[in-house]
Amino acid sequence: MKKNLVLVALLLVPVMGYGELFLEITKGSEDPYKVAMIPFEGNSKVSKQVNNIMRNDLIRTGEFSILDEELLLPVKMIDDELVFSDWKLLGMDYLVTGKIVNENNSLDINYEIYDIHKKRKVRSSKVFGIPNQIRQLAHYTSDGIYESITGIKGIAATRLLYVNEIKDSQLISRYKLMLADSDGANEKILLSSSEPIISPSWSPDGKRVAYVSFETGIAKVFIQEIASGKREAVLSKDTQISSPSWSPDGKYLSLTLYQDGNAEIYILRLRDRTLTRMTNQFAIDTESSWSPRGNKILFTSGRSGSPQIYELDLRKLNPKAKRISFEGTYNAKASYLPNEEGIIFVHRSNDGLFHIALKYKKENFIRVLTEAKMDESPSVAPNGNMVIYGIREENLSMLAGFSLSGAKFKLPASNGEVREPAWSNFLR
């Protein structure tokens, strides 16, 4: 009987929360993590390259302040134990050391992360591959460091799609669909055409891309396998089709079709190419994009007289478009943050300039995040912490990015104009 009573008491405790101390944390630091990165040991040329890639990857996230290389101290070890006191005096939170082993046609990066406050190693890891994957391996290492310190999955090893336009001496344009690492390096040409290419979009598995090409004279959506280069038009219809967006399960494409006299949103089932019309409105409806769980789509519509963002709930039988942007007279090209808590979009401010803005679902105001003049087509990184978008500088289009944690960066300029970036999903 007594035993039963004890049991009942134990069962009641968690339900009532009885006796549980409840503490409130109200203050936190907004400073970035201070990290000292010792140049990795190994072949000096390889090591330098790896160090530069990692340093840039980490700085771009906005979460770290990396100690200048000139200020680094020699790493002292006593009995295989790091001497932490020097680094504590420098005010560091973390120390990263590593070694690159390049032999027998394989390349290994071994790295260690030390927590200066806890005075111990918090990660010891190894990435390996072949020597010509050196950039990839460096990005993997960056992601390992980022994850280990912030607890968030890193995006250094993800990739970007964008469109490159180069004019020759007779001012005739050549358009290229490009694939590159998240830092803009390691560019590859997926398609080259004399006619415009627009709106590239990633399949969720990162193996295929969809885009709009004008090669037949009108806008047509193509799907192309990255590895093989094999491509096909998704619909043989003789109508303009644009702005493809892949559903998160990879089974559907949302598209804009002009077959009804004006632009309407359709969903295409890839298995049998069945089309389902989603909007029916005299105004233009376009730029659809899927929610991370695939149950909603966002699109831009002019039905209120100015471009605004609308949301369709696909779980409903005859979904009604719900307007979700209200500030100003131009809001367009929206995409969801990874957990659907908000949207990133292009917003025209009162000064008439176009900026990238963020609106959280539960807030009734928007946050303008960029300050150039003609910011356009934002694409959100899969961890939701970074956005890449197009800017215009000295009459030239190029790519820039920012992290929600505050870092801003420009991608190294390719020749000519670069625009319409699309950020891939996680690729590992």
Next chain:
Amino acid sequence: MIANHRYLQASLFSFCIHAALFLYIYGTFDSNTSQKLLISQPLQIELRFDLPSPDIKKQTPTAPKAIAAPVEKTSQNIVYSKATDVIQTKQNNALIESSIANLLSEESEIEADRENQEISMYAQKIITTIENAWMKPKNIPKDLVANLRLKIRSSGRIAGAELIKSSGNIRFDNSALQAVRRVETFSFFNSIPKNLYDREFQIIAISFNPS
């Protein structure tokens, strides 16, 4: 009627025995102590609670000692807090319940006060430790609150952290979990008395609420 007569006899006999016993216990037959029924000398009292703790033992002798100081002969009384406060005295059977009760209540008040103070001191230490480890993300929605439940070993090591209320923002939730991960161990836990740890600090809930 015969039966009733016997009962009366038996009850009379029983009454006599009980009366004698009562008088004996009361001290009527004891010529030495019968005149000293009032408490003529201070008593040193040791309070022993059902869950003896080192702290209580340390504290209790101080107060009564002050009263006892001028008297040579002091007696040690042991009081049990449970059920019917049983009083044992070596020298006499003086009835001192009222004074014991006073002392007891006073003692438990002091004890409770001291304990609350101790709890809030350790709670503050926990808060400061976590606040120092927490990197609050930027550009997050207003009014986010994330609640965690921590399971903490008596060594201070955080054995488990569970998100019991998500803020809805991945980065915010993550920063809270990461702060706890960065703390890993509360170094001051070994100074928390065992009973206090058992009662208050094994499982705690913390709320990250910057607004």
